[in-house]
Amino acid sequence: MSLIRFSFDDGPKPLGALTSLTEILKGHHILADFYVNGVEIAASDETRAAVRKLHKAGHKVENHAWTHKSLKPMPIEQVRKEVGDTQALIEKLTGRKPTRLRPPFGAGGFGTPDPELAAVAKEYDLAITLWHVDTRDWESPRGLKPKLDKIMKEVERQKHKPLMDILMHVQSETAKDLELLIGSLKKKGYKFG
Numbered sequence: 001m002s003l004i005r006f007s008f009d010d011g012p013k014p015l016g017a018l019t020s021l022t023e024i025l026k027g028h029h030i031l032a033d034f035y036v037n038g039v040e041i042a043a044s045d046e047t048r049a050a051v052r053k054l055h056k057a058g059h060k061v062e063n064h065a066w067t068h069k070s071l072k073p074m075p076i077e078q079v080r081k082e083v084g085d086t087q088a089l090i091e092k093l094t095g096r097k098p099t100r101l102r103p104p105f106g107a108g109g110f111g112t113p114d115p116e117l118a119a120v121a122k123e124y125d126l127a128i129t130l131w132h133v134d135t136r137d138w139e140s141p142r143g144l145k146p147k148l149d150k151i152m153k154e155v156e157r158q159k160h161k162p163l164m165d166i167l168m169h170v171q172s173e174t175a176k177d178l179e180l181l182i183g184s185l186k187k188k189g190y191k192f193g
């Protein structure tokens with residue numbers, strides 16, 4: 001049976017949602033991956049502090065590029081700036097180099113990766129990492145509750161994978177429903193790793 005790994009994209013803002021998410025995770029002793037955008041980290045002292053705090057709590061802070069634009073059509077110099085500036089800022093704040101790159105929208109990462117994207121990922125020792133279960137928590141009506149049956153069906157379908165990455169986003173509706181998803185997974189016997 002799969003180990004479950006939660007990943008939360010598009011942080012660290014909004015900080016209220018981030019705080020709620022991390023409090024719930026802490027209550028269940030779950031460590032997650034946060035794929036953050038450079039532009040959001042650099043927004044203020046508070047957002048920079050939030051990234052440091054994520055790292056200190058034991059979560060992994062990973063690279064989701066600077067602006068959240070699709071990297072696929074960009075010339076390599078621009079991809080390098082998107083990825084490299086984010087990488088440098090996270091390392092400066094946390095002391096840890098991200099090891100994974102999740103391209104915004106997954107663009108350029110499906111199947112055989114986009115050659116410029118693959119080259120830049122290699123330069124920075126980043127593994128291009130997508131997900132196994134897309135909760136689509138951003139889709140209206142936002143959150144996990146309206147999609148819970150679908151999510152659990154998808155989890156069951158993939159339960160023989162050694163590790164299952166479940167994709168969510170830093171947003172208040174997801175924070176509100178996270179207990180519900182954790183409860184459903186625990187009821188089915190899933191463990192977090």
Ligand SMILES: [Zn+2]
Pocket residue numbers: 009010064068104105
């Ligand atoms: Zn994203």
